[in-house]
Amino acid sequence: MKRCTYCKIEVGGNPEKCPLCQSRLVGDGEEAYFPEQSSLQFRSFLYKVQMFIVWALIFTGLGLDFFIGLRFKGFPDLHWSLVFAMWLVAFEFGIMKQFRPGASSAKKVSMVVLILTVLVVITSYYFDFMWLTRDWIVPIVIAATLIANFVLTMLDKNGNAMAYLLSSLLFGLIPFWIMYARHKGTPMPMPWIICLIISITLLAGIIIFKGRAVAKEFQKRFHI
Numbered sequence: 001m002k003r004c005t006y007c008k009i010e011v012g013g014n015p016e017k018c019p020l021c022q023s024r025l026v027g028d029g030e031e032a033y034f035p036e037q038s039s040l041q042f043r044s045f046l047y048k049v050q051m052f053i054v055w056a057l058i059f060t061g062l063g064l065d066f067f068i069g070l071r072f073k074g075f076p077d078l079h080w081s082l083v084f085a086m087w088l089v090a091f092e093f094g095i096m097k098q099f100r101p102g103a104s105s106a107k108k109v110s111m112v113v114l115i116l117t118v119l120v121v122i123t124s125y126y127f128d129f130m131w132l133t134r135d136w137i138v139p140i141v142i143a144a145t146l147i148a149n150f151v152l153t154m155l156d157k158n159g160n161a162m163a164y165l166l167s168s169l170l171f172g173l174i175p176f177w178i179m180y181a182r183h184k185g186t187p188m189p190m191p192w193i194i195c196l197i198i199s200i201t202l203l204a205g206i207i208i209f210k211g212r213a214v215a216k217e218f219q220k221r222f223h224i
C-alpha cells in the first residue's frame with residue numbers, strides 16, 4: 001500500500017499521487033488497479049504542444065508587427081498580426097470544440113463554415129480581395145456545405161431531416177437571393193449560378209429521398 005503523509009490515508013494500487021490532495025505518495029505500490037491511460041496522456045500533451053505553438057506564433061506576430069514594424073508589401077498601415085491572431089484564435093477554438101464531443105456533425109459543419117466565412121470576409125476586407133471572396137470563395141463554400149449537408153442527411157439515422165432541409169434552404173437560397181438583389185439585372189458571377197443549381201438539385205434530392213421523414217417530423221412538431 002502507498003500512503004499519503006498529509007491526508008494520513010492508504011491508497012491501493014500504484015498511483016503516483018494522492019487522490020485527495022495530489023501530493024506524491026510514499027511507500028511501495030501494489031499491482032495497478034487500472035491500466036495506464038497513456039494514449040489519453042499523449043493526446044493531452046499534443047493538445048498542449050499545439051496550444052503553446054499557437055500562442056508563440058500570435059505573440060511573435062504581434063511583436064514583429066507592432067514593435068519592429070514589419071509590414072506586408074502594399075499594406076503599409078495594416079496591422080496584419082491582428083488578422084493573423086484572429087485566425088489562430090479561431091483555430092484554437094475549433095480544436096477545443098473537437099475535443100468536446102456532443103453536437104451533431106451537421107451542427108459542427110455549419111458552425112465551422114460560418115466561422116470560416118466570417119474570417120475570410122474580414123481578411124478580404126483588410127487585404128483588399130473582397131471581390132474574390134464575394135464572387136468565388138463564398139459561393140464555393142456554400143456549394144461545398146450544401147453537398148456535405150446532403151451527404152449527412154442521407155447518412156443520419158436519427159431523423160433530423162427537417163433540420164437538414166431548413167439549413168439547406170437557409171444556406172442555399174438566401175445568400176443567392178441577397179446577391180441577386182444586389183446585382184440588379186447585371187449577370188450573376190458563374191460560381192453563384194453553379195451554386196444555385198447545386199442547391200436546388202440537392203434540395204430536390206432531400207425532398208425525394210427524405211420527404212416522408214420531413215413530413216412526419218413536421219406533423220409531430222406542429223401537432224397536425
Ligand SMILES: [Zn+2]
Pocket residue numbers: 004005006007008018019020021022023
Ligand atoms: Zn493526500
